[in-house]
Amino acid sequence: MVKPDALTLFNTRPQHQAAHLTRLAEHAGVEVLACPTIEIEPQALPESAATCFKRFDKIVFVSRNAVSVLQQLFQAKGLASPPFGESAQCFAIGQATQQALQAQGWPLASLDIKRFVSEDLLATEALQDLQGQRCLIVKGEGGRPTLKVGLENAGADVEEWLIYRRRPAALCAQAWSKFQSAAHPVVLASSLQAWSNLVAMVTETETDSRETNSKNAQAWLFLQDIIVFSERIESAIREQGWRGRIFVVPQQSDDGVLSALKQISMQS
Template structure:
């Protein structure tokens, strides 16, 4: 198990890092907040506004993240009754709990996995001929889900309600940890976060040390990205939750 006093780099957006930092500190470690992504509301197009106004036309509404849930609920002014008759699907547990907490009585979630592949494996998503689906997500992202749903006969629209931006950061403290080689692990929740981290931190003088720091990631897809960049020690969490990230960190240390 990890010794006390370990320095763990938390790269989550500020508004999503509180619980993770608390779990880190409960282990006797030091949480270093270094958000490499900021989540902001995305300006809506005329089509986006029409889709919100007519959301009842969709048979299935898929929320790809807890940010998608929170921004979408703001856009419908918290009027959950507009969603009650629709089939709402959450990609992961955080999205599921956010929808349930808002008052939705029936929310579906994959039994295993927390990505597009897991959604596509659900029994409810196999026969979709003539059905309309709305995918609520951030700006950009994978096309696998929409493409696959269309192949199964569905009409698919996107509602992109937020965007990820690189925040203005002061790197001096992190630079010091890297130069002193005192960072114990880095927690990464998305491919965008990994790209931004590298963009912000990679410098020739301590590039080698950065790539040797244990990296905890949420999926095999992000692991492959990290491996391609050159990270040497990558551990995949069982799911995209704070508790799973801490468990992966503990298990990785025990195996090391």
């Protein structure tokens, strides 16, 4: 069995999200190499955001970034927090998003669900028969249409605010080099884009190097253990050639990543 302190986690989460996970993992004896593969770039709110926001009955946040960026954007407008209506309810996609909403103290709907995914959320009683209600989806660019379609099918008038976009970050060459020589390297991919960016970054960096071969670098990467945030990501990267072990977090949060690290340690 590999001891926890023999694991080296390549933490690809955006910089502002990585610190808490790094502290948790290091406390458990895991070495952490931070190398964000995604940078978050806030976008402008609609011009009428301050006045129309209070009209929404239900607001769905698709990520922790959606929560933090919306707060930042309203603060930039001189408001302490988003101006929720009296009967507004907030919903989360992802356990980490749920925790971010709780930390903000925003009006959070009480739901009895285990998986904070679009399909399970749409199946809750709170999101049935939405005729005459206005729903807002707060998100970044891209993503699946499942949530919007589901809410519209329930009768809601749905609006989307795309308040941030993700852009690829540069590969951390020093961290990557150290990761390649680790005794037991473990990759973290909290989204399919995070994984895709990592593969592209590794390939591009190694192609520019005269000393190494990009195909060898990618082949090595695809043999390692990886922690992912959903079965959908697992299926996608397996189809694209990942040959190493894939561990899906039991919950989409930093604690879920820690549980996966412990599982890897026990199964090694």
